[in-house]
Amino acid sequence: MNRPNRRKFITRVAASGIAASATISGTKSSAEVVGANDRVRVAIAGINGRGQVHMGVFGAMKGVEITHLVDPDSRLFASRSAAVERLTGKKPKCVQDIREVLDDPSVDAVSIATPNHWHALMTIWACQAGKDVYVEKPCSHNIIEGRRMVDAAHKHRRIVQHGTQWRSDPQWKAYTTDIRDGKYGKLKTANIQIFRPRKSIGFKEPVPPPRALDYDLWTGPAPLNPYRTNLVHYRWHWMWDYGDGEIANLGAHEFEMVRWAMSASANPKSVVSLGGRYGYEDQAETPNTQLTLYDFGDAKLVCQQRGLHFDKPLKMSIEFHTDEGVIKEGKFYVHGKKEGEVIEGAPVSGLPQDYARDHFQNFIDCVRSRKSADLASDVLDGHRTAAVAHLGNISYRLGREASFSHFPQQLSDNQLAAESFDDMKQHLVDAAGLKLSQASYRLGPTLQFDSSTETFVDSPEANQLLGGHYRPGFELPALTS
Structure with missing residues (x-):
C-alpha cells in the first residue's frame, strides 16, 4: 500500500x-x-x-x-x-x-x-x-x-x-484508605498473585508481513526485527522489544492498588526477582513464572506471577499482611483466629463494576474542566506503578541460572516470600511436570534503587536497562524547559 x-x-x-x-x-x-x-x-x-x-x-x-x-x-x-x-x-x-x-x-x-x-x-x-x-x-x-x-x-x-x-472504583478507594490509615494494623507485607493461563506462542519462521499491515510503522521505535505471525497481534507482550511480560500487564492493576494502600511517600528501595519460562519451549522471552520481592522500607511487596495451569481460570488477588492480621478476600483474619471478620463493602475479586466507564468518564470530565488533580490515576501514578514492574524485570533480566536445590537467600528475611518460593516449585511440579533436580531458575541480583534520582545504586548494568534504544525518526524527545 x-x-x-x-x-x-x-x-x-x-x-x-x-x-x-x-x-x-x-x-x-x-x-x-x-x-x-x-x-x-x-x-x-x-x-x-x-x-x-x-x-x-x-x-x-x-x-x-x-x-x-x-x-x-x-x-x-x-x-x-x-x-x-x-x-x-x-x-x-x-x-x-x-x-x-x-x-x-x-x-x-x-x-x-x-x-x-x-x-x-x-x-x-x-x-x-x-x-x-x-x-x-x-x-x-x-x-x-x-x-x-x-x-x-x-x-x-x-x-x-x-x-x-x-x-475509579469507590470500593477499592475506601478499602485501601482504611489499610493506609492503619485500621487493621500497620501494613507489613502485601502479597500479589497474578495467575493467568497463557499458552505457548510456538515457533514461527520469518515471513513477509501482510501488505495491508505497515510493519515498519507497527515496529516504530523498536528494533526492526523480521516479521513473524506470532508477534502481531497481542503476543508481542512476551517479547522484550515490545512488551514487559505479565508483571507489567495484569500486574499494573495490582501494583497500583498496593501503592494506594501505602503512604503517599512510599517508594521501592530494593528489588530481587527470579523465575523462568516453563512447561513448553517457544520464541517468547518474558517469564511465565516469576517471583519478585520489593522493599518499600516500612513494608514489603511480594509478587507471584504464574502462566501455567490451562484448566484453571484467571486469578488476580491481593493480600495485605499487617502486624495485627491478614486482609484477604474481603475479610480480616486477626492473628490467632480462624474465622475472618467480614469487611463491609470490600472488593472481593475481579474488576470493579463499571470500572471502564467510570474511569474513561473521569478522563473526559477532566478534559473539560482542565483540572488534572481530579484524575483518578494521572500520568505520575502511571509512571510510579509501571516503574515497580520495570524494577522486577530488570532484576530478572540480569539474573543467572541457579539450581532449584539452591534456596535464594535474598528471600530469607521475609517469610511470605520464602514460602512463595516453595509454592512456586510445587506449582511447577504439578503444572509443568518439572523435575526440580534437573531444572534451574534465573535468580536476579538484589538491586538498590534511589527513587529520588530514579537510578540504581552501584549497578551500572541495571542503569543500562533504565531506558531503551530508538530507531531514527522515532527517538524519545528530550524535553527542555
Whole structure:
C-alpha cells in the first residue's frame, strides 16, 4: 500500500538528522478549550484488542465524538469503523499513522491502546501537539520513558490519564484508605498473585508481513526485527522489544492498588526477582513464572506471577499482611483466629463494576474542566506503578541460572516470600511436570534503587536497562524547559 505523503516527508526529515517529533509540536496552541458545544473529539490508537473497549465506552458517551481510528493494520479498518458507525451514527476516519491525527487541530484527545513500546512516544507526541491523552497500562516500556511522559504532560499542561481502572472504583478507594490509615494494623507485607493461563506462542519462521499491515510503522521505535505471525497481534507482550511480560500487564492493576494502600511517600528501595519460562519451549522471552520481592522500607511487596495451569481460570488477588492480621478476600483474619471478620463493602475479586466507564468518564470530565488533580490515576501514578514492574524485570533480566536445590537467600528475611518460593516449585511440579533436580531458575541480583534520582545504586548494568534504544525518526524527545 502507498504510504501517506507525510510519512515520506518525515522519513526524509529523520534522514537529515532532525527529530521527527519537532515537526509535530505545537500544532494546536489553542487546545486549552475543547471542541464546539463542549464536544470532546477523540482519536483511538490501537484498535485490535483493548482498543475495542475504548471504542465502545467513548462511543456511548454524550458529548464525545470518535473522529479517528488509528492502526498500522488496515485490515481492521472496515469492521472497526462500521462498529463505531453503528454505535454513534458517524463513521470515523481510519489512518495508519498517528502523526496524521496529531496534525489535525480539531482533535482534542488521543486514547492509546497500542503495544507497550509505542505508549510513551505517542503520549509525548500528543502532549507536544496539544492533545490530552488516555494511555493504557503500563504507561511506559521503561523507567526513563515514564519520567519523560510526566515531564511532557506538565510542560504542555495536558490531561493524561493512566488506564488502571481500579482507581475509579469507590470500593477499592475506601478499602485501601482504611489499610493506609492503619485500621487493621500497620501494613507489613502485601502479597500479589497474578495467575493467568497463557499458552505457548510456538515457533514461527520469518515471513513477509501482510501488505495491508505497515510493519515498519507497527515496529516504530523498536528494533526492526523480521516479521513473524506470532508477534502481531497481542503476543508481542512476551517479547522484550515490545512488551514487559505479565508483571507489567495484569500486574499494573495490582501494583497500583498496593501503592494506594501505602503512604503517599512510599517508594521501592530494593528489588530481587527470579523465575523462568516453563512447561513448553517457544520464541517468547518474558517469564511465565516469576517471583519478585520489593522493599518499600516500612513494608514489603511480594509478587507471584504464574502462566501455567490451562484448566484453571484467571486469578488476580491481593493480600495485605499487617502486624495485627491478614486482609484477604474481603475479610480480616486477626492473628490467632480462624474465622475472618467480614469487611463491609470490600472488593472481593475481579474488576470493579463499571470500572471502564467510570474511569474513561473521569478522563473526559477532566478534559473539560482542565483540572488534572481530579484524575483518578494521572500520568505520575502511571509512571510510579509501571516503574515497580520495570524494577522486577530488570532484576530478572540480569539474573543467572541457579539450581532449584539452591534456596535464594535474598528471600530469607521475609517469610511470605520464602514460602512463595516453595509454592512456586510445587506449582511447577504439578503444572509443568518439572523435575526440580534437573531444572534451574534465573535468580536476579538484589538491586538498590534511589527513587529520588530514579537510578540504581552501584549497578551500572541495571542503569543500562533504565531506558531503551530508538530507531531514527522515532527517538524519545528530550524535553527542555
